[in-house]
Each structure stands twice: as structure tokens, then as C-alpha cells.
Amino acid sequence: MAGNSTHILGISAYYHDSAACLVRDGVIVAAAQEERFTRKKHDAGFPRNAINYCLREGGITTAELNYVAFYEKPFVKFDRILHSYLAYAPRGIHSFLKAIPLWIKDKIWMKAELQKELNFEGKIIFPEHHESHAASAFFPSPFQEAAFLSVDGVGEWTTTASGVGKNNTVEIAEELHFPHALGLLYSAFTYYTGFTVNSGEYKVMGLAPYGEPKYVDLILREMIDLKEDGSFKLNMKYFNYGVGLTMTNDRFDKLFGGPARKPESRLTRRDMDVAHSLQVVTEEIMCRMARHVQRQTGMKKLCMAGGVALNCVANGRILREGIFEDIWIQPAAGDAGGALGAALLVWHQYLGKPRQTDGLHDTQQVSHLGPRYHKEEIRRFLQSGNIVFEELSDEELTPKVADMMAEEKVVGWFQGRMEFGPRALGARSIVGDARSRKMQEVMNLKIKFRESFRPFAPCVLREHVDEWFGMRPNEDSPYMLLVAPVLEKHRFPLSKPAVR
Ligand SMILES: [Fe+2]
Numbered sequence: 001m002a003g004n005s006t007h008i009l010g011i012s013a014y015y016h017d018s019a020a021c022l023v024r025d026g027v028i029v030a031a032a033q034e035e036r037f038t039r040k041k042h043d044a045g046f047p048r049n050a051i052n053y054c055l056r057e058g059g060i061t062t063a064e065l066n067y068v069a070f071y072e073k074p075f076v077k078f079d080r081i082l083h084s085y086l087a088y089a090p091r092g093i094h095s096f097l098k099a100i101p102l103w104i105k106d107k108i109w110m111k112a113e114l115q116k117e118l119n120f121e122g123k124i125i126f127p128e129h130h131e132s133h134a135a136s137a138f139f140p141s142p143f144q145e146a147a148f149l150s151v152d153g154v155g156e157w158t159t160t161a162s163g164v165g166k167n168n169t170v171e172i173a174e175e176l177h178f179p180h181a182l183g184l185l186y187s188a189f190t191y192y193t194g195f196t197v198n199s200g201e202y203k204v205m206g207l208a209p210y211g212e213p214k215y216v217d218l219i220l221r222e223m224i225d226l227k228e229d230g231s232f233k234l235n236m237k238y239f240n241y242g243v244g245l246t247m248t249n250d251r252f253d254k255l256f257g258g259p260a261r262k263p264e265s266r267l268t269r270r271d272m273d274v275a276h277s278l279q280v281v282t283e284e285i286m287c288r289m290a291r292h293v294q295r296q297t298g299m300k301k302l303c304m305a306g307g308v309a310l311n312c313v314a315n316g317r318i319l320r321e322g323i324f325e326d327i328w329i330q331p332a333a334g335d336a337g338g339a340l341g342a343a344l345l346v347w348h349q350y351l352g353k354p355r356q357t358d359g360l361h362d363t364q365q366v367s368h369l370g371p372r373y374h375k376e377e378i379r380r381f382l383q384s385g386n387i388v389f390e391e392l393s394d395e396e397l398t399p400k401v402a403d404m405m406a407e408e409k410v411v412g413w414f415q416g417r418m419e420f421g422p423r424a425l426g427a428r429s430i431v432g433d434a435r436s437r438k439m440q441e442v443m444n445l446k447i448k449f450r451e452s453f454r455p456f457a458p459c460v461l462r463e464h465v466d467e468w469f470g471m472r473p474n475e476d477s478p479y480m481l482l483v484a485p486v487l488e489k490h491r492f493p494l495s496k497p498a499v500r
Contacts, residue, residue: 010343019336020050030057031369071338072129129155136341137305138165141328147299152306153183168348191247194261208279211272230289309333316483331421370418
């Protein structure tokens with residue numbers, strides 16, 4: 001299988017969302033997140049299972065790997081952490097003491113660690129964190145040239161990077177640096193509204209439509225010095241992440257009239273208004289950044305990655321504002337996708353291999369890049385667990401599922417290869433009838449045991465998309481990364497979110 005091919009293994013690890021990706025001669029063979037094997041959400045450990053899976057899928061062993069690419073530069077990151085603790089000393093001593101032993105043990109010895117873990121003696125390449133994000137956004141995109149925008153919490157020092165991808169290179173032109181990060185601002189409010197930082201951000205986005213933009217002026221006046229070009233400085237007197245183990249502090253609480261919501265406690269009007277206001281501010285910053293990048297680069301297309309690029313509501317607004325003709329967003333926009341970006345960066349930029357696109361199709365393969373299970377394996381699994389099952393032909397299956405959905409039943413849909421990235425894209429999805437008024441609540445509360453307000457994505461045939469949504473005829477949105485408004489005539493009034 002290996003022959004004369006060049007195999008590059010990309011790895012993200014040790015922060016959150018560890019993942020691995022195998023690229024063969026520039027083609028993505030496999031990509032998966034470690035959490036899908038360990039069942040530990042956002043597993044940050046060494047992605048042993050994901051790596052083994054990728055090698056298996058590629059039919060190779062570690063000995064046949066030509067390069068390993070790690071998604072960031074561990075030394076630069078260590079330098080940033082050390083400097084920010086020193087800048088805030090002695091306030092940060094507690095978190096310093098907590099973080100440093102971890103760094104010394106696991107992180108700064110990354111090269112030796114990777115060599116040992118993989119039993120690999122070849123070349124290991126460490127692109128910068130945002131180079132990996134930018135590469136993950138541009139290289140699989142359908143565009144031959146495009147601007148890119150990478151926005152997240154923090155990589156090494158950089159929190160936002162923009163520039164141009166052209167043919168087989170990505171080049172960062174502008175950056176914003178720690179502690180001024182849109183991702184961290186969003187995370188601070190995620191913490192404040194009682195959700196888990198680094199994973200609950202999309203719940204804040206889901207809660208936003210239920211609130212009013214009551215605090216927009218307050219946030220812009222007190223917390224952010226936002227410039228016309230989308231660059232900004234956060235007023236660090238309200239945040240604690242530079243030094244502490246929490247995101248926000250007493251001054252933050254005072255500004256919004258009370259302490260952070262306790263996780264799992266009742267959601268209040270204030271939480272919804274705070275979420276809505278934050279979302280408005282985020283969209284404003286993202287749009288300003290996008291406009292600035294467009295002006296600077298003159299490009300007609302935009303590629304995006306970084307955790308903030310999972311904010312599909314903001315992405316939808318950038319698209320609707322017509323700042324760029326078209327946008328492509330890496331489905332694994334968070335740090336997991338760094339594994340994919342790092343591997344492609346080695347192929348195109350480090351090895352100088354050409355890249356050709358047709359301007360229409362991406363090379364992400366619907367992000368169905370994970371493990372698949374054959375019928376026989378599934379049958380054996382069901383039998384070993386004494387699970388009642390019935391086998392249907394494809395001809396029988398579709399009408400049966402359609403009937404069940406029409407009866408307001410909820411269906412677990414499992415087929416083909418698992419998605420790479422946080423969104424279920426028809427391979428491991430829960431599906432229900434969107435016409436049912438109770439479906440959102442039934443699914444959330446009974447099936448997934450989660451907050452009732454959390455949104456679902458609609459699935460509609462391409463030729464009907466503009467009959468239902470504020471989208472262009474035949475416009476594609478295969479990755480659940482662009483939110484478009486439902487046309488006025490189809491809207492129901494918003495029900496109040498039930499409280500857990
Ligand atoms: Fe990142």
C-alpha cells in the first residue's frame with residue numbers, strides 16, 4: 001500500500017480536542033478525534049486511538065510514515081504561558097503552580113515525547129498554531145486563492161490571524177495577540193452564563209436568540225476597545241484568565257449585576273440577554289475583521305478556522321453581508337482540525353507540492369473521514385449485547401424511517417464513516433420531523449438529556465433551499481457552519497426555553 005507514496009501524520013494534542021489525521025500524497029485518508037474512541041468528551045490526551053485508526057485506515061505502520069506534523073510550537077506556547085504568569089505575578093501564583101508541572105512533564109519535551117509515543121525516528125515538524133488553522137481552512141477549500149481568517153482562544157501568542165492562501169501556500173499577514181482574544185471573550189461569557197468553558201460556547205450561541213441586546217453598549221463601552229478594522233483590546237480588569245483558574249472576576253459580576261450563573265441552575269432573563277448581547281458583539285467584531293481582511297487582500301473568497309469559526313450564526317452574517325462572494329469553513333474548525341492543517345501544510349508548503357482545485361468542490365469529503373463499520377461487525381456487536389434488531393434492505397429502510405418520523409418518532413441514523421469535527425453530518429445523527437412543534441424539546445430533554453433550547457440543524461434538498469431559508473437558489477451548506485434565517489412565512493413564534 002505504502003509504495004512510493006508520502007505519508008504525513010498530523011497530530012493535535014495536550015490542550016483540548018486531541019486528534020490525528022493521515023494525509024497520503026496530499027489526499028486526506030483519515031481524520032478522527034480521540035474522544036470518539038475513549039468516550040471522554042474533548043479528550044486532550046495523546047491521541048493513541050485516533051493515530052492507530054488513521055494508520056489502519058491507510059493500511060500502513062508507523063515505520064511507513066515520512067513525516068509527523070504537530071499542530072503548534074510547544075516552546076513558543078510555553079514562553080507565552082511563562083510570560084503571562086510573570087506579568088501578573090504574584091496574583092497568578094496558584095494557577096502557575098498548577099500549570100507549570102504539567103508543561104514540564106508533558107509539553108515542552110514534545111519532540112522526545114512524540115518520538116517515544118510513536119516509536120518514530122523521522123522528521124517531526126511543528127508549524128505555528130494559527131498556521132495549522134489557516135492551512136486547515138484554505139488547503140481543503142474549493143478555492144485556488146482566498147483570504148483566510150483564523151480566530152480562537154489562544155495558540156502560542158496569537159489569538160487571531162489573517163492573510164492569504166494562494167495555490168500551495170498560506171501566509172499570515174496580520175495577527176492579534178494574547179490576552180486579546182475573541183475566543184477567550186466568548187469563553188468568559190460562557191463561564192458567566194454557567195456553561196463549561198471550551199465546550200459550552202455553542203450553548204451560549206443557542207441561547208442568544210431568546211434574549212435582547214440589552215448589554216451590547218455596556219460590553220463595547222467597558223470591556224472592549226474595538227477598532228474599525230476589527231482589531232481590539234480587552235479591558236483586562238474584568239477578566240481573570242491571565243492569572244486565575246476562573247475566567248471572570250468580581251468587577252465583571254458587578255458590571256452585569258450579580259455573580260455567574262451556577263451550572264445547571266435555572267436560566268434567567270439576564271443569562272439570555274447576556275448571551276444575546278455577546279453574540280451581537282461577536283458578530284460585529286467578526287464582520288469588521290472580515291471587511292478589513294477583504295480590503296487588505298482584495299480577495300473575493302474567504303476561508304475560516306479556529307474555534308470562533310464554529311459560530312455559525314456569525315459566519316452566516318458575514319456571508320449575508322456580502323463581504324465576500326463565498327466562504328468555506330473548516331468543519332473541524334477547533335484545535336482538532338489543527339492536525340489536518342498541520343499535515344496538509346507539510347505536504348504543500350514544506351514539501352512544495354502543488355495544489356489544484358476546480359473552484360467548486362472541496363477536498364474535505366463531507367468530513368466523513370472517520371471509522372466505518374461493516375454490516376458483519378455491526379451484526380456481531382448487536383448479537384453480543386443481546387440487542388433486539390431487524391435487518392432491512394435499503395428499499396425497505398427509507399420508507400420505514402420516513403413513516404416513523406412522520407409519527408413524531410426520533411431516529412438514530414448511523415451510516416458510513418464518522419464525521420470529523422463537532423457536527424453530526426448525517427453519518428452519526430439524530431433525526432426527527434421538523435414540522436413537529438414538540439420535536440426540539442422532545443429530542444433535547446428526553447433523548448439527549450440536554451437543555452431544551454439547544455438548536456438543531458435542518459436538512460433540506462438543495463433545489464428547495466431558497467423556498468425555506470434566506471439563501472440563494474441551490475446554495476450549499478453541507479457542514480452546519482452557516483446559519484441562515486427561516487423565511488418569515490414559515491416561522492412559528494419562539495417558545496420559551498424550558499428549564500432543567
Ligand atoms: Fe486554536
